Amino acid sequence: MLWANNLHEEVLDNGLVVVIHDYPEDVGGVVMLYTAGSSCERIGKTGVAHVLEHLMFNGTKRFAPFSLYVDSWGGQDNAFTDRDVAVYHTSTPASKVKDVLTLEADRMVNLSFTNFHAEKRVVMEEHLLGENEDDELLWNEVFSQLWPDSPYSNPVGGWPEDVEGLEVEDVVGFYDEFYTPNNAVLTVVSPMDVDEVLAHVEEVFGDIPPNPNLRLPKHGHPPYAWRKFSDVRANRPRRFVMAFRLDRPDVRYNAALNVLTRILDLERSSPLWGLVEDRRLTLFNVRVYEYLGGNVFAIAGEVPIGSTPPYTDILSILSDLKPEEEMVERVKRMLKSEFIFSLEEVESLALNVALTRYLFGRVPGFDESVEIINGVSVKDVEEVLAQVIRAPLAAVHYT
Numbered sequence: 555m556l557w558a559n560n561l562h563e564e565v566l567d568n569g570l571v572v573v574i575h576d577y578p579e580d581v582g583g584v585v586m587l588y589t590a591g592s593s594c595e596r597i598g599k600t601g602v603a604h605v606l607e608h609l610m611f612n613g614t615k616r617f618a619p620f621s622l623y624v625d626s627w628g629g630q631d632n633a634f635t636d637r638d639v640a641v642y643h644t645s646t647p648a649s650k651v652k653d654v655l656t657l658e659a660d661r662m663v664n665l666s667f668t669n670f671h672a673e674k675r676v677v678m679e680e681h682l683l684g685e686n687e688d689d690e691l692l693w694n695e696v697f698s699q700l701w702p703d704s705p706y707s708n709p710v711g712g713w714p715e716d717v718e719g720l721e722v723e724d725v726v727g728f729y730d731e732f733y734t735p736n737n738a739v740l741t742v743v744s745p746m747d748v749d750e751v752l753a754h755v756e757e758v759f760g761d762i763p764p765n766p767n768l769r770l771p772k773h774g775h776p777p778y779a780w781r782k783f784s785d786v787r788a789n790r791p792r793r794f795v796m797a798f799r800l801d802r803p804d805v806r807y808n809a810a811l812n813v814l815t816r817i818l819d820l821e822r823s824s825p826l827w828g829l830v831e832d833r834r835l836t837l838f839n840v841r842v843y844e845y846l847g848g849n850v851f852a853i854a855g856e857v858p859i860g861s862t863p864p865y866t867d868i869l870s871i872l873s874d875l876k877p878e879e880e881m882v883e884r885v886k887r888m889l890k891s892e893f894i895f896s897l898e899e900v901e902s903l904a905l906n907v908a909l910t911r912y913l914f915g916r917v918p919g920f921d922e923s924v925e926i927i928n929g930v931s932v933k934d935v936e937e938v939l940a941q942v943i944r945a946p947l948a949a950v951h952y953t
Contacts, residue, residue, distance in 0.1 A: 561746050561907075566756065568764045569736025570575050573907055573917060574751050575743045582651035582744035583904030584644045586658050587850065587912055589846075590732035591638045592712070593705035593771050601677060601712020602720055602728045607635045608673040609725065614664040620657055627653070630901075637697075637706055638846045639866035645901040651744045652754050658740070658880055662733055670722040678718065681711050689854060691786050692795045692950045695913050696852075699782050699948035700799045705771055706847060736764035742910040754893050783865060785953040792836070792856045794863040794951035798942050800849040805914050808842070809812060809926045810934035811849060811887075813940070815840050816885045817877060817935070818853070826853070834864040842925050844913055849941055865953050877935045 560576040577583070583787030592603050610633065613619045637677040644654050671733030698707040711717070728903075740759070742751050802808065818824050819840040857863050896902050905907045910917045916924060 563911075563917070564733065564752055568758055568760065568762055570582060570736075570755075570759055570762075571680045571739045572752065572755050572909065573739065573741045573911055574748050575741070575903060576748070577582060577743045577745055577900055577903070577909055578693060579690070579743060579900070580648045581900050582646055582648045582654070582656045582746075583650060583900040584646070584658060584743075584906040585741040585908040586642045586662075586741075586911075587739040587741070587908040588640045588733055589638060589737050589770060590728070591636050592710045593637045593847075594704060594728070595708070595712070598716055599720065599724050599728075600628050600708045601717035602724050603679075603718070604635045604639055604711050604724050605670075605674055605677050605720060606729055606733075607633050607640050609665060609670065609674060610661055612669045612673065613666050614660050615666055616660055616664055617657060620661065621659060623653065629654075636710060636845075636924045639909075641905070642909065643905055644899055645904075648744050648746065651742065651746060655740075655742070655754055656758050659762065660758070662735070662738075662923070663762055665729060665733075666841050667722050672838070673735055674717065674720060677711065677914070678714065681709075681714055681717065681808060682751055689795060691795060692793060692854075692952070695784065696795050696797045696948045697784055697852075698851065699784070699950075700797060700946065703846065704847075706845070731765060732767040733761060734768060735762050736768070737768055738912050739908050740905045741911070743904040759869060765792060772936045782947065783949045785951055787953060793854075794857065794858060794949070795852060796863070796865060796947065796949045797850050797852040798849055798945040798947050800941060800945050802846075802849045802913070804925055805910075805918060806929065806934075807938070808844065808849065810930045811842055811851065812875070812889060813882060813885050813930050814935050815842050815851065817881055817890065820885075823881075825875055826868065829864055829871075830866060833858055834867060842894065844909075846913070851945070852860060857951075863949070865949050869943075872939065875939060877932050877939065879932050882930065882932050882935055886927050886930060890924060893923060893927065895908070 562574045564572045566572065590603060592600065595602055609847045611620050624644055624646060627646050629644060630648065631644040633642045645656055694709050701707050791915055818826055822828060826838055834855045836858055838853060840853050843850040843852065862883060896906060907917050
């Protein structure tokens with residue numbers, strides 16, 4: 555399937571989605587995205603997705619640890635686990651893209667679990683370090699409020715007592731269930747001919763059987779207290795997170811949401827900047843986090859020592875905001891420039907393609923992507939803003 559001059563998609567018979575992006579330079583990027591994040595974990599087994607992520611780098615029954623090969627080729631590789639996904643991304647000289655694909659296919663079926671106990675200890679140590687991160691505890695509380703009684707409410711790294719109790723059989727079971735071709739998006743960015751890439755992908759992935767019993771969690775919008783303000787008892791004053799739970803209908807909606815986000819995040823040009831000048835805030839940032847269950851529109855920052863976050867003032871600013879056409883056009887130019895610039899870095903390009911495909915089921919080509927940004931109107935931004943004002947809200951700060 556051809557979406558644009560440089561973007562192709564095929565779906566293998568086993569369900570593996572393959573997206574290929576032509577890239578003019580002699581480098582390649584490979585991303586393997588599994589819809590197998592922490593929200594797929596069972597009660598009492600949280601943390602298993604993160605432990606598995608670590609084990610994916612420890613070698614298979616056929617090959618040594620993944621990174622040994624990538625490093626020797628002058629490339630780099632890494633991974634991350636989130637609530638919906640586990641994502642493995644590699645950049646390498648173009649001549650080694652086929653080798654990366656061979657390794658990636660092998661660790662989909664032949665993973666070695668011999669270092670399970672060592673990696674479990676590493677994950678537990680990371681959890682202790684994570685508790686020292688500025689916003690870790692705040693975000694855990696935010697998600698427990700935005701998605702109550704849902705796997706989204708669990709920490710991505712798992713509850714410490716669950717991780718401590720994990721056995722290797724738990725990880726093997728998760729791997730067998732979710733690390734399957736019909737639960738994956740493979741993105742390849744390279745200068746190689748598309749047919750050549752597809753032929754190799756078919757060769758190394760084509761015989762891997764799908765999981766016919768795959769069952770992914772469904773993330774709706776559960777019952778929720780419309781506005782909830784709370785605090786986290788910790789010896790870390792000043793930090794806060796204010797998060798709104800929104801729908802995620804399509805790419806065009808998210809483009810308008812990103813325009814609104816950037817308007818609010820433009821430091822001295824932001825409508826929120828007056829709170830800094832009045833010393834109600836010392837700093838702030840505004841971001842959108844995209845999940846299968848919806849968008850999280852978040853305002854986070856710090857307040858002066860001894861102060862509490864000005865939640866009511868922030869809500870009033872949002873309610874009174876009237877987006878101006880000049881500002882909307884300015885932000886759209888910024889977003890277009892950033893989009894074009896992102897095409898120049900192979901790994902970020904491969905990641906963006908993979909994440910867009912998993913979230914929206916398709917990847918707009920270059921012309922359509924620019925058209926989507928250009929098409930955002932003041933009215934679109936106003937409509938998104940109205941939804942933010944009406945949305946469920948979790949506001950949490952340290953005390």
